[in-house]
Amino acid sequence: MPHSPRLFQVTWPLLIELLLGLSVGVVGTVLAARLSDNHGAAFALAHHVFGALFIVFRVVGAGVGVVLTQALGAGRRARADAVARAVLGAATWIGLCVALTAVFARGSLLRWLNAPADVLPLASLFLLGLAPAMLLDAWNASMAAVLRAHLRVRETLAVMVVMQLTHLLLMHPLMLGTDFSPPLGLSGYALALCISRVVAMALHLWLWRTRLQLAPSAADFWQLRRRELVDVARIGVPGAAENGAYRLAFMVSIAAVGTMGAPALAAHAYAQQVIMVVLLFGMATGLSVEVLVGHLVGAGRLRQAHGLVRRALATGLLVSVVVATSAALAGPRLMQTFTTDPQISAMACTLLWWTVLLEPGRTFNLVVINALRATGDARYPVVVGAGSMLLVLAGGSWLLGVHLGMGLVGVWLAYIADEWLRGLLMWRRWSRLDWLPHARLSRRRLAQAA
Numbered sequence: 001m002p003h004s005p006r007l008f009q010v011t012w013p014l015l016i017e018l019l020l021g022l023s024v025g026v027v028g029t030v031l032a033a034r035l036s037d038n039h040g041a042a043f044a045l046a047h048h049v050f051g052a053l054f055i056v057f058r059v060v061g062a063g064v065g066v067v068l069t070q071a072l073g074a075g076r077r078a079r080a081d082a083v084a085r086a087v088l089g090a091a092t093w094i095g096l097c098v099a100l101t102a103v104f105a106r107g108s109l110l111r112w113l114n115a116p117a118d119v120l121p122l123a124s125l126f127l128l129g130l131a132p133a134m135l136l137d138a139w140n141a142s143m144a145a146v147l148r149a150h151l152r153v154r155e156t157l158a159v160m161v162v163m164q165l166t167h168l169l170l171m172h173p174l175m176l177g178t179d180f181s182p183p184l185g186l187s188g189y190a191l192a193l194c195i196s197r198v199v200a201m202a203l204h205l206w207l208w209r210t211r212l213q214l215a216p217s218a219a220d221f222w223q224l225r226r227r228e229l230v231d232v233a234r235i236g237v238p239g240a241a242e243n244g245a246y247r248l249a250f251m252v253s254i255a256a257v258g259t260m261g262a263p264a265l266a267a268h269a270y271a272q273q274v275i276m277v278v279l280l281f282g283m284a285t286g287l288s289v290e291v292l293v294g295h296l297v298g299a300g301r302l303r304q305a306h307g308l309v310r311r312a313l314a315t316g317l318l319v320s321v322v323v324a325t326s327a328a329l330a331g332p333r334l335m336q337t338f339t340t341d342p343q344i345s346a347m348a349c350t351l352l353w354w355t356v357l358l359e360p361g362r363t364f365n366l367v368v369i370n371a372l373r374a375t376g377d378a379r380y381p382v383v384v385g386a387g388s389m390l391l392v393l394a395g396g397s398w399l400l401g402v403h404l405g406m407g408l409v410g411v412w413l414a415y416i417a418d419e420w421l422r423g424l425l426m427w428r429r430w431s432r433l434d435w436l437p438h439a440r441l442s443r444r445r446l447a448q449a450a
Helices: 003-035 037-073 077-112 120-149 153-176 186-211 226-258 262-278 280-298 302-329 331-335 342-375 379-403 407-431 436-449
Strands: none
Touching: 003 037, 003 153, 003 186, 003 262, 003 280, 003 302, 037 077, 037 120, 037 186, 037 226, 037 262, 037 280, 037 342, 037 436, 077 120, 077 226, 120 153, 120 186, 120 280, 153 186, 226 262, 226 342, 226 379, 226 407, 262 280, 262 302, 262 331, 262 342, 262 407, 280 302, 280 342, 280 436, 302 331, 302 342, 302 407, 302 436, 331 342, 342 379, 342 407, 342 436, 379 407
């Protein structure tokens, strides 16, 4: 298995897929900002809550890819199919729980984020519209993860292209209106989102039947099969806990920004949209590494897995610095697409320059944590990382940003310190080969499951 071509072949469709997804978020932010900066801030706040609630699905999402890739790498196709079916039922129940939480607890969650009084009603109504999409996203995410585990990354990309283009085509007329229909504002974004997810669901079902010869039954969508989900939970629970700790800490930092007023929230939101584009390559590389390392561990090719991670990390670090610097240089022009307020634009541009230091640290986490998880070493990232996230990221945001009066720059310094601390600790774990016992244990579990 040639290393670089295989990594590139998996990475580039994921890169395009992530770019499309983030483009929708950027366009949505731009359209919301056209309505007003309060709408832009409400859009960002509701999306933070949406992302935080969806962390619950990481119990399944973080585990299914690892379990499937290891099973497929070991030639255990029947085992992989059983796990894929079981994941659908788990996605249904988790998606329903998340959607109901969004409906009934949205006001409390937004107030916890210190949503300004003129932003809260807009964000609350928007989050209500997003709730149905949470169940649809749970199904789509699980079915896409199964396709990627089978290395069907191009087919997954095709579905994402259709889904995101559908969303983009519907977003503008629904949000801003046309000559024949009134503007729906943020609710128009939510409606376009739901329609696009229904389209993706139909395409995923078709691909499962035609490419994987895997036709799910109605029972697969509601039954919880404990035996098949045990290994998924073993990897997924720590993965969800890690993501949950990050989301919790990040939302605490957003609450700190909320005390600075709507202009600071808007500047934070606009800078974050640009940053999400900057970190695309690292995200795509991390996901690719997880898929390929899982296959290599399942096949017992541990030396190749180690070399793959080292090369992927070196490439990711170089690209992250180049892209972050380019984004910072283009900051003033990029901000013109979001706002005409010079104060908001200046704040966001300052944050983009600090991002040049932030992104290399984040690359360590995006690549190495996924690699550790793919070997079965899922507990170390959450045990070590949670303390940094809660103390350095969350606590540092309030200490530097609010109590020491450094504002948004203080919040960004907390982000930088957290990413670098966690990233270097994860790299030490990998470089010292402390993941090897977990990889060997995963191999033994596969043999026993057979």
